[in-house]
Amino acid sequence: MANAVYGVILNFRAELALLGDQLYRDPYKKPPVAPVLYLRPQNTWNTSGSAIRMPTGANALKMAGTLGVVIGSGYVVVNDVSIPHASYYRPAIRQRCRDGFCVIGSQVAEREPREIRTFINGDLRCVASTADLVRPIDRLTADINEFLTLQPGDILLIGEPPDSPLATAGDRVRVEMDGVAPIENEVVAE
Amino acid sequence: MKTARVAYAGAIHYATEQNGCVRLTDGRVLGEDAVVWLPPVQTGTIFALGLNYADHARELAFKAPDEPLVFLKGPQSLCGHLGKTTRPRDVTYMHYECELAVVIGKTARRVTKADAYNYVAGYTVANDYAIRDYLENYYRPNFRVKSRDFATPLGPWLVDAGDVADPMNLQLRTLVNGTVTQEGNTRDMIFDIPALIAYLSEFMTLAPGDIILTGTPEGLADVKVGDEVIAEIEGIGSLKNTLIGETEDHTHVG
Secondary structure: OOOOEEEEEOOEHHHHHHHHHHHHOOOOOOOOOOOEEEEOOHHHEEOOOOOEEEOOOOOOEEEEEEEEEEOOOEEEEEEEEEOOOOOOOOOOHHHHOOOOOEEEOOOOEOOOOOEEEEEEOOEEEEEEEHHHEOOOHHHHHHHHHOOOOOOOOOEEEOOOOOOOOEEOOOOEEEEEOOOOOOEEEEEEEO | OEEEEEEEOOEEEEEEEEOOEEEEOOOOEEOHHHOEEEOOOOOOOEEEEEOOEHHHHHHOOOOOOOOOEEEEEOHHHEEOOOEEEEOOOOOOOEEOOEEEEEEEOOOEOOOOHHHHHHHEEEEEEEEOOEEHHHOOOOOOOOHHHHOOOOOEEEEEEEEEHHHOOOOOOOEEEEEEOOEEEEEEEHHHEOOOHHHHHHHHHHHOOEOOOOEEEOOOOOOOOEOOOOOEEEEEEOOOEEEEEEEEOOOOOOOOOO
16 A cells, blocks of 8 residues: 555646746746645545546546556556646645545556556547656656655656546546556446 | 654654653653654644634735635654754745644544534644745645655644643644744634534545644744744643754764
């Protein structure tokens, strides 16, 4: 079991490009300098095959199929679920910290995969490449370790692909990468 | 009852307070300086509140928030009583924040305010240090400010909830090198303990060991390498921490 699971926002170059001039305006005022982290607390940890519960009041959930770097051991596939939110100003606790919103693959790959693929009801909807990161994995972990030492067994999610698809109740979501079993979950209404 | 976790003679012990000393479960009684103090609970999720005292929100020129400003901290951020916290070489403004920490005692989901205290195991003291130089406007307050290694002292004791008659009427204060620099009372929280438990448990499940740092009143000041900072809360405890520089040797050899 992991000690802590961290994610980072704005680590895909296309995400920053989409924000464009907004990065220089209120409330942000300037582009981020250090990695911007969030934590996936234990209540969010989920496994392949279990339901992803869509909270009452949400119409759809964002399915960020991404790579989890397991510090000291390898790579896992992760579906980092959130309620879509446009503002990055305040920590998105209500949008991210729902029970079961972080599906973590059980198999660890030894080699860094090139891409992570996200399917909704069997249709390929997103291909995320580790070549498109603002901070590649080594630089990301080094920059984080400047202030927060990642511990062996901690998992670091490398970012949310900018074209992460939405899913709603009844949809089946599969996230896969080479070398490990995929994770697959159904979204159900709470 | 007051309980602690300490390291002594190569092992980790649970301990209770006895006349200001530390009593291990096997009966040995030790002075405060004879043990290494660990955070008094093995924490699960660590929540913290920003701008939860009206006076502090004013001090930082913010209007009080409409809903709790919650952020999370990583487990490596904690250190125990009598611990040492690093002040980076390049910073100009690092301040303490004395906070009442609420420890959850049982699984909580959709708990009402009226029922919320039934889910509290106890209370301890936190010093939620922040380095304002590193504030950025993305998921603010960001982890570089608030989740730094060993920059959140916690302890010394976990005080049983049943021993705290009114957690919403406790004096807090911080002393830097013996001088009082911060004072407040938990009654001035914008979102009180029941409101925070109800708010969080409405959208997520809280587990035993989860901890909520409930925010800090006004009275922030920059602290420097070598300063001794004591965060204390009436009836809960007095939490001492010393600031060290980046290259300072942490050992006490020779």
